[in-house]
Amino acid sequence: MKRIDQVKGTFDQDKDKRRTAPSEATVKRLPRYSRYLARLISGGTLRISSSALAEKMGVTASQIRQDLACFGDFGQQGYGYNVRYLHHKISRILGMTAGHRAVFVGMGDAARALLASPTFVRGDVLAVAVFGAEGVGEMAEYEMDDLKQVLPTLGATLAVLTCRQGAEDILKTLADAGIQGVLNYTNTPLVSPCGEMTVKNVYLDDPCLLLCYHMEKAREDVE
Amino acid sequence: MKRIDQVKGTFDQDKDKRRTAPSEATVKRLPRYSRYLARLISGGTLRISSSALAEKMGVTASQIRQDLACFGDFGQQGYGYNVRYLHHKISRILGMTAGHRAVFVGMGDAARALLASPTFVRGDVLAVAVFGAEGVGEMAEYEMDDLKQVLPTLGATLAVLTCRQGAEDILKTLADAGIQGVLNYTNTPLVSPCGEMTVKNVYLDDPCLLLCYHMEKAREDVE
DNA sequence: TAGATTGTTAATCGATTAACAATC
């Protein structure tokens, strides 16, 4: 990476400018920005300043600008940010324009809930098939045993796991088939078996635990 | 707080020792620690050192000790931490011993998934009733219209929202009935109407968006 | 042009890590 830039020399310096790499904290804020911008779009708002956005997001204007500047120059001095353009850019950064196709292994409640979320309803990620359970909507349905055979034909990039058992074996099969991302709602924490695959373990009661902590604290603060 | 301590003077200094307040980052790690400790308990492990725990959690031993030291002295020099004791302490910190009772407003897929999570299965939080939908397990069922009337009789501390509409009005009713915490799985972001209530908006597709971002990045890193 | 607001640099703040005395 460094070497390529050195070869390119100063010529590309202004186009392909060196930016500070986004921190994980920055990345985690992007979905919230994206959601709010989507609201603004449906509300017909055309432009927004970093300070207006900051107020709505409960952060500082500086932080908004810093966060966005990691990825590019999306705004315009004296004007602010074009809502549609910014939303589009963030969608792109979040990989929502990559044409992801998802397969579901099992169809637990978490999977159903995910299918009802904006990302799937809008079709940013497309649900193409389900294995070992009844599908929802237009998804193709397959037996669990057909996973290995059918998977390579689906052009899927990510998988959603809500199966009751065998998650480890299934993960291996998914990796072999070139699946690049796995959302694991199973109670078995999984570790990616190879560098080409990213695995995210989701713990549905986490928000509940954090809520309870904050409730506890709120009570203490009163005392 | 400060004034009370000043009145107490140095007498209580060692008992009620001044600790650094836990950061939000620290709090967010607690559920993971708790989950892993629960696993160790069922596996029969009696003690664990900060360095062993750190390795499993993918953090440093320093961080483990700092995180825990915010809340108390849970370990013992030369020994490490007693697994059961530490798990119990973290449960307590996370408010899991507070006897929380939850009511469900609606019974969407997210609510169902939550009911199947360890927190509810273990009974750390008790599901007592559902309004406007069919219940699961032992929950009492009520019409949505009965919310205002029945709520005060249930002794509920928190509410889980998966209703299709009217979330804002319902929130008001919940607040009036003294509900202290709300998990909102609705697509309408909610803001707490009063200081006694903590509201947590949950966005189910967030993990999916972050996964897609990391997939994108993983691909770029290869190039 | 004047006003507004960005992208960016420097200053501050907070969180993580390293180191070590205390002590089981």
Next chain:
DNA sequence: TAGATTGTTAATCGATTAACAATC
């Protein structure tokens, strides 16, 4: 006692905020 490992203090690192020149 010797070895292990904590709780804690100091050093480092990174993220947030403030400030401002660039510029639309």
